[in-house]
Amino acid sequence: DGGITQSPKYLFRKEGQNVTLSCEQNLNHDAMYWYRQDPGQGLRLIYYSQIVNDFQKGDIAEGYSVSREKKESFPLTVTSAQKNPTAFYLCASSIKSFRGDTQYFGPGTRLTVL
Amino acid sequence: AQSVTQLDSQVPVFEEAPVELRCNYSSSVSVYLFWYVQYPNQGLQLLLKYLSGSTLVKGINGFEAEFNKSQTSFHLRKPSVHISDTAEYFCAVSDRNSSASKIIFGSGTRLSIRP
Numbered sequence: 301d302g303g304i305t306q307s308p309k310y311l312f313r314k315e316g317q318n319v320t321l322s323c324e325q326n327l328n329h330d331a332m333y334w335y336r337q338d339p340g341q342g343l344r345l346i347y348y349s350q351i352v353n354d355f356q357k358g359d360i361a362e363g364y365s366v367s368r369e370k371k372e373s374f375p376l377t378v379t380s381a382q383k384n385p386t387a388f389y390l391c392a393s394s395i396k397s398f399r400g401d402t403q404y405f406g407p408g409t410r411l412t413v414l
Numbered sequence: 415a416q417s418v419t420q421l422d423s424q425v426p427v428f429e430e431a432p433v434e435l436r437c438n439y440s441s442s443v444s445v446y447l448f449w450y451v452q453y454p455n456q457g458l459q460l461l462l463k464y465l466s467g468s469t470l471v472k473g474i475n476g477f478e479a480e481f482n483k484s485q486t487s488f489h490l491r492k493p494s495v496h497i498s499d500t501a502e503y504f505c506a507v508s509d510r511n512s513s514a515s516k517i518i519f520g521s522g523t524r525l526s527i528r529p
Contacts (some may be wrong), residue, residue: 304457335519340423342504342521343458358516390457399508400446400465402519405457 302327304406306391307395311411313378313385321376321409323391329404331397332374336360337388337408346389349374350397378411415427416441418507418520426526427495435490435523437479437505447488448506449479458504464488475499500527 304325308336313319325332331350335343345358349368368374374393378385389409394401421436439445446465450458462473479490488496488505502524508517 340521343519345516348516392457399510399517400463402448402460402463403458405450405459408455409458410455 304391304393304404306389306406306409308409309407311409313411313413315413318377318379319411321378321389321391321411323374323406324372324374325374325391325393325404325406326372327393327395327404328371329339329395330371331394332368333392333394333403334358334364334366334374334376335390335392337342337390341360343390346376384413385411387411415444416509416518418505418509418518420503420505420520422523424524424526425519428528429497430494432493433495433499433525435503435505435525436500437488437490437520439486439488439505439507441486441507442518444510446508446510446517447479447481448508449473449477449490449522450504450519451475452502452504452522453476456500461490461503474488476495489503495527497524497527497529501525 307322333348334346347366349355365377391406392403394403417440419438433502448463449461452458462471464481472478505520506517
């Protein structure tokens with residue numbers, strides 16, 4: 301089955317640690333996205349990539365980093381510089397970077413800082 | 415800049431009753447509009463989208479939405495809800511003319527169905 305996978309489903313981090321969230325898609329989509337979801341705030345864009353080896357900052361990129369070395373993969377690193385990283389993180393992809401394209405979402409990773 | 419306002423954070427309804435979830439957007443340019451649904455602890459799934467053409471858009475699970483340009487609204491409706499419709503619903507907008515592929519999401523409306 302085609303789709304987007306995210307791992308792990310739950311992640312616990314101690315303060316001062318970097319952690320990496322995995323996102324893989326087998327839909328052959330060019331564009332990939334990372335969102336952060338907090339209660340009552342909807343989704344906020346962290347980073348997006350329209351093509352391999354290229355990515356752009358979203359609205360809340362501070363304290364996060366990404367890479368796009370392969371079309372299928374778009375990992376997100378939450379660094380120790382992110383002041384309040386506890387949240388639900390969603391990865392998505394779309395066929396192209398066309399504005400009307402449907403975004404397909406993974407099941408999410410819930411990150412908790414201890 | 416674009417923005418999306420979902421006027422109700424929570425909407426409780428009885429099973430088999432009709433429901434309307436309201437969405438208004440603010441944009442100085444032409445837009446594409448979307449409704450996504452999120453079941454508990456899952457990712458989002460597209461319900462429907464408006465790209466062009468007929469302003470009444472039909473989606474999955476019996477939902478429909480109407481694009482009203484003069485009122486800058488894109489309200490979601492269902493004539494008879496089921497327990498399985500319990501979820502959070504997000505309205506979203508993207509700029510037709512932008513070179514970027516970002517879309518802006520509203521803060522969500524939690525739909526709870528009472529038996």
